Amino acid sequence: MALSTHTTTTGFLLPSIHSAPPFFTQQPHPSSLSIATEQWIQIILKYSRHRRLFTIRVEDSETTGHDWDEVLRNERINRKVLPSYLSYILAQMVSQKLAAYEPPKQDRSVLIYWRLPEEWAEVLHEWVSSTGHLNTIMTFYEITDPPIESPLSGLPIPLLRQAITILSKTNRAQIIAIADGEGVRFFPSTGKA
Amino acid sequence: MGGNQSAPKITAQDRAILDLKLQRDKVKQYQKNLQAILDREEAIAKQHLEAGHKDRALVALRRRKYQQGLLLKTDGQLENLQQLVSSIEFSLVEVSVLHGLKQGNEVLKEIHKEMNLESVEKLLEETAEAREYQREIDEMLANNLSLDEEDAVQAELRELQAAVRAETEPSNDVQLPSVPTSAPLVAEPVAPEERVERDSARIAIPA
Numbered sequence: 001m002a003l004s005t006h007t008t009t010t011g012f013l014l015p016s017i018h019s020a021p022p023f024f025t026q027q028p029h030p031s032s033l034s035i036a037t038e039q040w041i042q043i044i045l046k047y048s049r050h051r052r053l054f055t056i057r058v059e060d061s062e063t064t065g066h067d068w069d070e071v072l073r074n075e076r077i078n079r080k081v082l083p084s085y086l087s088y089i090l091a092q093m094v095s096q097k098l099a100a101y102e103p104p105k106q107d108r109s110v111l112i113y114w115r116l117p118e119e120w121a122e123v124l125h126e127w128v129s130s131t132g133h134l135n136t137i138m139t140f141y142e143i144t145d146p147p148i149e150s151p152l153s154g155l156p157i158p159l160l161r162q163a164i165t166i167l168s169k170t171n172r173a174q175i176i177a178i179a180d181g182e183g184v185r186f187f188p189s190t191g192k193a
Numbered sequence: 194m195g196g197n198q199s200a201p202k203i204t205a206q207d208r209a210i211l212d213l214k215l216q217r218d219k220v221k222q223y224q225k226n227l228q229a230i231l232d233r234e235e236a237i238a239k240q241h242l243e244a245g246h247k248d249r250a251l252v253a254l255r256r257r258k259y260q261q262g263l264l265l266k267t268d269g270q271l272e273n274l275q276q277l278v279s280s281i282e283f284s285l286v287e288v289s290v291l292h293g294l295k296q297g298n299e300v301l302k303e304i305h306k307e308m309n310l311e312s313v314e315k316l317l318e319e320t321a322e323a324r325e326y327q328r329e330i331d332e333m334l335a336n337n338l339s340l341d342e343e344d345a346v347q348a349e350l351r352e353l354q355a356a357v358r359a360e361t362e363p364s365n366d367v368q369l370p371s372v373p374t375s376a377p378l379v380a381e382p383v384a385p386e387e388r389v390e391r392d393s394a395r396i397a398i399p400a
Contacts, residue, residue: 176211
């Protein structure tokens with residue numbers, strides 16, 4: 001059985017293991033399970049980075065016509081990931097801190113950390129400095145939906161909040177709340193940590 | 194918490210600015226919504242036309258026109274909001290500039306208090322006196338030459354001055370008398386000589 005890589009219509013290169021039917025079933029043997037799960041986690045991270053997707057849900061393995069179709073299904077070998085297996089993979093990702101249950105206290109939907117919150121914090125501060133928004137009040141909407149494309153476009157609010165919290169620990173951000181909503185103000189980094 | 198003390202306090206102005214910006218965001222989102230509705234209405238109108246319902250298509254287009262008008266109005270309101278936000282932020286900048294100027298002015302006044310005019314004048318006078326005194330001392334020290342030698346030095350200076358004058362003046366004295374005597378004698382022979390030279394020059398060329 002010749003395994004081959006496959007490039008999806010969105011330009012993402014799926015590894016050859018994705019063409020192997022056993023890859024889509026949850027293996028009984030622990031070591032092969034851990035290897036396969038690790039591969040799945042890598043594919044999910046890379047794909048979400050490639051298409052700037054931030055969430056994945058167990059529901060995505062139950063339905064079609066959404067962004068994760070290309071990865072969770074392989075029509076050529078007539079296989080797909082079952083919801084139970086996906087649920088297991090997601091749990092593994094959360095335990096490795098590569099994802100987080102969002103909204104919290106449920107286990108069907110996760111926020112993917114293809115970039116860690118700390119890295120997002122740096123990217124956020126960098127973008128704010130380079131667009132000259134330091135020391136001015138900004139709304140969350142301004143950051144996630146700027147008129148010009150930025151590395152932060154489409155960032156989910158929970159992830160943005162985490163990044164801001166990390167920055168506020170080093171005194172580089174300050175959240176301001178009023179009756180109607182919230183805003184944030186960023187400060188330049190001083191030399192000291 | 195100790196770490197948060199260096200972050201500046203949130204003033205009422207900051208809250209006001211945030212409020213304005215949130216309103217601006219709401220208007221932007223409303224505009225996006227309107228745009229989506231416009232596109233959908235256009236698609237609906239097309240569908241009706243294809244199905245042959247001209248009047249329904251017309252209704253959809255009229256709805257669309259009305260919403261386009263709304264979109265334009267919100268554009269105007271958005272601009273108002275943006276202008277208000279910018280002018281508030283600008284006035285904050287102006288306030289900090291004024292503050293800086295005020296502080297600089299006070300520092301200058303403090304420095305001037307230390308440097309009042311009378312003490313400066315007094316200082317300059319004392320310096321002038323000291324310089325004068327020093328000059329007298331120099332003279333006294335330099336005055337160790339005897340009277341005879343002093344006369345000899347003065348005579349040397351006079352001779353040197355005369356020599357310098359002689360170099361510049363004699364050329365003027367010699368030229369004045371010579372010009373009237375030589376000019377009438379030399380003028381006639383020079384003219385025909387020059388003409389002959391010119392004629393010979395002319396003859397030489399064609400040959």
